[in-house]
Amino acid sequence: MPPLSLLFLALAVSIDSFGAGFTYGLRKVKIPISGCFILALCSGAVLYFSALLGLAANRVLPENASQMIGGFSFVLLGVWALWQILRERKASPQEKKDEQRERILLKFEVKTLGLVIHILKLPTAADLDRSGTIRGMEAVLLGIALSVDAFGAGFGAAMLGLPPLGLACVTGFMSALFVYLGIRAGKGIAKAGWMGRLTFLPGIILILYGLWRLSRPFRHPAN
Template structure:
């Protein structure tokens, strides 16, 4: 059964999908339904694996300690996301763009992939459409950032299969909604006001589970 906390978690970790879909829509780059399904499948698989790892960690903790650890992980992730939103970006983009396809930057309990900074990079063949391996690349980029949340979800006893499918469904809906809106609007400045939402939602879930 899908709980309110599960929906809230899926909403929080899927907001990147909406922003990415919006970016593609505004660039008039299409993502076919087949590619959306590939992206959502990557989200489900990665989240399920993260929850499996979380359940493995639970073996070394008492039920109460595991519940608290999961809540603290989600609380910490939410705080980290808020810190990233508030922190001014001082990094200058000095790397030649033609040499940068995928850049991994390890962070605490998460991985930021440069494709999320500039989603159009995923359109490797410049066809104006995301297909095949391009969809896999984008799906992995979107899902890896939620790995830490998956660990936390497992440790607060959310069911792995149901949660993974809920995240996948929410991701699909958000990608499609973002694309539709992106094609319809020409400015995205109002979206910047929503960048704090994932952090706030994860903090709420974490506090609910403590």
Template sequence: MAGLLTLLVLAFALSLDSYGVGVTYGLRKVKIPFLSLMLIACCSGVSILVAMLVGKTIFTYLPVEWAEATGAFLLIFIGLFTLWQVYAPAKKTPKPVRKRKENQFNFQLRIFGFVIHVLREPLKADIDDSGSITGREAVLLGAALSLDAFGAGVGAALLGYAPWLLSVCVALMSGLFLMLGMKSGFRFSHIPWVNRLSFLPGVILIMLGIWRF
């Protein structure tokens, strides 16, 4: 029972970013259709599953004590990194001058950089400014929401959590929190505390990591 409870708390922490993103879209009246919502949730679940399978592979090569300590450390590290993302000042960088010829590697780097930028500024995912997140925009948003969760997923696997169960919980909670966040943004945009919950995922991950040391 205690193991299931901590798994649900971990899934809650890994999914709570979706609530903040949903609030941001709700405040700006940006809509996410149901199919896009499902796609984003699936991205989160698949990311956790892949991360945990990687963690399980690592687990086979490490002593149990080392694996658990490494998993706990990863949760603490991801929690600290999440807090840093919340409170670090956004840096404004000048747009680079594009060259006529760019290789595929540079193109991939720009895509990855854009995904990270979406994590900091969710509204950037609405590439065409249509007021709705669809298609590739949903994939980009799903990838952005999965970045932090990937490292935590590896740590969770090292701590012995069940990959399929956690990935399903994260997928369901991500979709639910994203939907609830949008509704909160639409209805409660005048309430200051709505935007002050972004520190919670980091704190919860740190507490879980310390508890499992």
């Protein structure tokens, strides 16, 4: 069921986009339609590239090996996402400030590269000129930032036989859509305690999907 799998994975890797958009909405930062289009293109391009790498690996590995590696990739990505959330919640206020400061200090290395690292570490800092609007290069950086964590998902999805172009298109569209919806929601909600409980959802979805794909050879053994 490729269409359902594509939607399922795109949802899992795009939920963070809603969180970033929600934060922008609270700050009254806007993103025009052109910015959403650029964001979708960049997110899709990163996913497409990672999926092509997975497709190349899939061609030289046995089918069962590809299924196992792809499934394990999603389980590990999900575990990593949950661990990051738990670590952030357990950190003291001072540790969070120190971590934030460390992220920002990275930009002092090489100017162009350092700026990209800053954005990747902190997607909500993509409004470089503090204009209150995400456009042009800022949308490019935001798209890359939001898709970096999904790089492994694209690789694993291709190894499981999902089409790279379809995955890239659906994920790019959903990332832009979720950022837009997040901004709209953030503008209308000053505080939303229930949002914090949703942060676990992407990791759980990735783990469940990985386990489901790992069980496939046992559910459909080769004759």
